[in-house]
Amino acid sequence: MVAQMRPWLVYGATQALCSECLHVVEAKEVLQDGKAWLLKRCRIHGPQRVLLADDVDYWRMAREVFQKVGEQVARPNTPYRFGCPYDCGICPEHEQHGCLTLL
Ligand SMILES: [Zn+2]
Known part of the structure; x- marks a missing residue:
């Protein structure tokens, strides 16, 4: 089989x-x-x-190979309430660095 x-x-x-x-x-x-x-x-x-x-x-x-330690933003734009990604705008728990700008 x-x-x-x-x-x-x-x-x-x-x-x-x-x-x-x-x-x-x-x-x-x-x-x-x-x-x-x-x-x-x-x-x-x-x-x-x-x-x-x-x-x-x-x-x-x-x-x-292209791994990088996550950066924290100096001034989060949204407060922590429900956790990332729900608060994210960028929230204090956000782990990923900025890598792409969307217009
Ligand atoms: Zn669904």
């Missing part, structure tokens, strides 16, 4: 936001067909699949 194999390799586990209701949900980072994907499941809205990167080698290098 041959075991049925999943088509992806699990890279890690994390939390994410549901794309519909923005509740925090459990998520898996998986590698499949040369791409990195985020698989998440909301109790209300079901499974969701988000493309993280279309170049898995670059994505892995960014995750494993």
